[in-house]
Amino acid sequence: MELIPLILFAVVCLVLMLGYPVAFTLAGCSLLFAGLGIVTGSFDPNLLKALPDRLFGTMSNATLVAVPLFVYMGVVLEKSKIAEDLLQNMARLCSFLPGGLAVSVVLVGALLAASTGIVGATVVTMGLMSLPTMLNQGYSKSLATGTICATGTLGQIIPPSIALVLLGDVLSSANQRAQLNMGIFNPTPVSVGDMFVGAVIPGLLLVTMYLAYVLVIARYRPQAAGGHQSKETTHWPALLLSLAPPLALVFVVLGSIFAGVATPTEAAGVGAMGALLLAMAKRKLTWQAFKESCLAATKTTVMVFTILVGASVFSLVFRGFGGEELIEAIFHSLPGGAFTATLVVMLVIFLLGFILDFIEITFVVVPLVAPVLLMMGIDPIWLGIMIAVNLQTSFLTPPFGFALFYLRGVAPKNVMTADIYTGVVPFIVLQLLLLIAMAIWPGLVTWLPSQG
Template identity: 50%
Template sequence: MFDELILCLCACATWLDIAMVITLCALLLMGFPAAFTLAGVALLYGLLGLSIGAFDAAFIAEPFPIRIFGIVRNQVLLAVPLFILMGVILERSGIAERLLDTMARLFGSLRGGLGLSVMVVGALLAASTGIVGATVVTMGLLSLPTMLRRGYAPSVAAGSIAAAGTLGQIIPPSIVLILLGDVMSNAYQESQLRQGVFAPETVSVGDLFAGALLPGLVLVGFYMLYLIGLAIFRGEKTPAVPPEDRFAFRQGIAAALRTLPAPLILIVVVLGSILAGVATATEAAAVGAVGALLIAGSGTQVAEGLPKQLSRLGLLAFGVLAVMPFLFDLRLGRDESQDVNTLAIAVAMIACAGLAIGVLAAIFALFARGLLRPVLVKTTEVTAMVFTILIGAALFTLVFRGLGGDETVANALAATPGGVVGAVIAVMLVMFVLGFFLDFIEITLVVVPLVAPALLTLGLDPVWLGVMMAVNLQTSFLTPPFGFALFYLRGVAPPELPTTAIYKGALPFVAIQIVMLALLAAAPGLATWLPGRLYGG
């Protein structure tokens, strides 16, 4: 009987890779932690494969420690905790609240103005935090009660906030795009090696940022056009703010000039330095974290007195240091040096001292207000989650490939009706459904490495494919009844707001997302044009 069992297991060996994926999905749906489930399932099926001779331990004995070491020393992934820190600082320091209040009062005289303000602030927060859950929760807490109180239709208010919150998936610098960029780079190199190209080209996070920028802005434009259309044809759903709660025009401009420049300049410096090739994503993330800290320390809601003034001094020094490398040659140790460059180096050194003083003052201000510990704890929690999932996903991928999973995926995609188009549609549908149940980190680190090499081998552009996947996940996160963004919003929405209103309000934005996906599919240049112009790809 035992021999018959062994024969049965050997006959099923070819199905172990498929069973492995099914087991993983089942356990994740049951609520088990993703990181430990990935590693546990990999070890279980690795041992099972070893016992029946369907798996070679050499697939993990040496590669797995190398993978872990590679994850830890990966300079691209170092940007993840820094961008998370930047976003958490901006979220906890009240900057989002000030932005929303200023924009709402400035555009409140227009029908639909409050909704447009929510969309603009949502886009700014998306470019600042890059974390969907944080943006949806922040916008829900700050703007949903206000929109309902001002007479907005519940469905319109809820749909606008949920849609604005998901912009963090596609507008760089997004955590999704950073992880996707690293995964797509590895997948692209692997696909080229399969095709016999032993000097493979690379894809950077900057390429993906550049590819996602135009689609992200177009998507924001589509959202705003929909809200403008509602204001024109269904004005009762998006009424104007009462006169007593509006700014006078000059007062509104003055308030906007006080509130908007700092976060806008920070976004331009961080994203612009990456796109211009002046800084890597990691270096830009470090600049963004320091800038966010100084902005928080110089705000009236966090600091006062001397710490506030020193933080503003640091912010001024930050601006000087951001501009000077474009105007002067600040390299040290040169044989020939012009007097103007020598003076500029001296000014830069003084600015560095002012920046250090400002950073220390901002840290003290956050500590005095009890914000420093929550910021660091939140950053550590999210970072630990991401890197633990990375390690678990690395083990899962190695075992899956050792069981022949990569060949199974490649054969399945090659046999899909419709050729390349059919394969892309099949993968997008699978990712869309998985987005109802799995977090974007899990999908990016588990599913994408399994399917991307096979798709890229079929001749697809890696930047276009990465942007399509990001928009697809964003659509999934917004789609009723399982969209994660809707769950986040339901958690902070007032009890009197029915869940059906949230679902109803999300549907028009889901339709816009689908139009965006179709537009990307029909015009790949929307994602590939800017990287080609910037980097000559």
């Protein structure tokens, strides 16, 4: 009977691997186990009475309002072709560098990842916009595809990131539950703004590592990076003027959060409205683009919140069967204490990243393991950033990385799957190095939030 929570988790993963919808799998399997538990007397039916309040609390959560707004901001920039113009202008700005196009892909990919926030959307957008150009300019297929896949996953770590919004909300609840279990009756929540601040240094480090890798390849293997520098004349004033508006939008959104002027939700509203005004000013907000933006943002929002509803049912039933106590007992029985427990959680999340999207892992796995880790003294901000980078790495890992599948779907036929797999390996190594660095020096994450 003590193993029922683990059996429930295994059944959910198995059904997901069969291709059934995530939200309905989570809720359906959980309610089925709850029904069997009620019949056998191993589950208290009164626990299900708490479900309506939990769902209402989720839907009235002001923090989660930032999700549709950040998604809409990114979708508008994409559908109105502002993102495409940004890539072209950034490519001209970096044309004097060896490997300048790849450098511009990393920089623009980081900006798109921050504004779009969804890995699939960023990888597909960058693949359609930049991959044909890179191949035409003589870039090797592996370097071109690896750069695009890796920069597309930066949305996991660079604020304002939807992944960090969701992780911040989940970890806030987990931290309050952990503190209540430790007898602290005035628990402190985890701020999404602090999550954003904590991600700044790791995000900048990762982008810097990507840029350094691209520049080193262009220096020592020029035939893999186009083979030559552009001789095109750059009109700097006009170029900088065209780059200023979209960059200003991103910096206003982040600056208002970091300065404490606006909450992440309020900044998301500013970003969404700013993207609309920017598209209107450039006369690129056609009626078709507006409709597509609204539809795409609505689909993503409905997907996120439907999964959240299913995950709420799952977590309630999991705890009803004593799952939280089981995880706590397992973690405390591990040799090495908090270090080993954290290592095991990171490994499990990494492996689950092959079959589950970051949203499912955030809503299903993190609420189960985070309270126990936090009670063991782990810093919630550090844990959240570690999980974000971990998931980012799993999305690139062959053969099941989601980012690889996204790019495979839009890549030309002459680009082989093996080219994509080969191209992402160096970037996976860089991400693992960042994870190790954050584990050795937690201050990379925690120092900046502590200054506020």
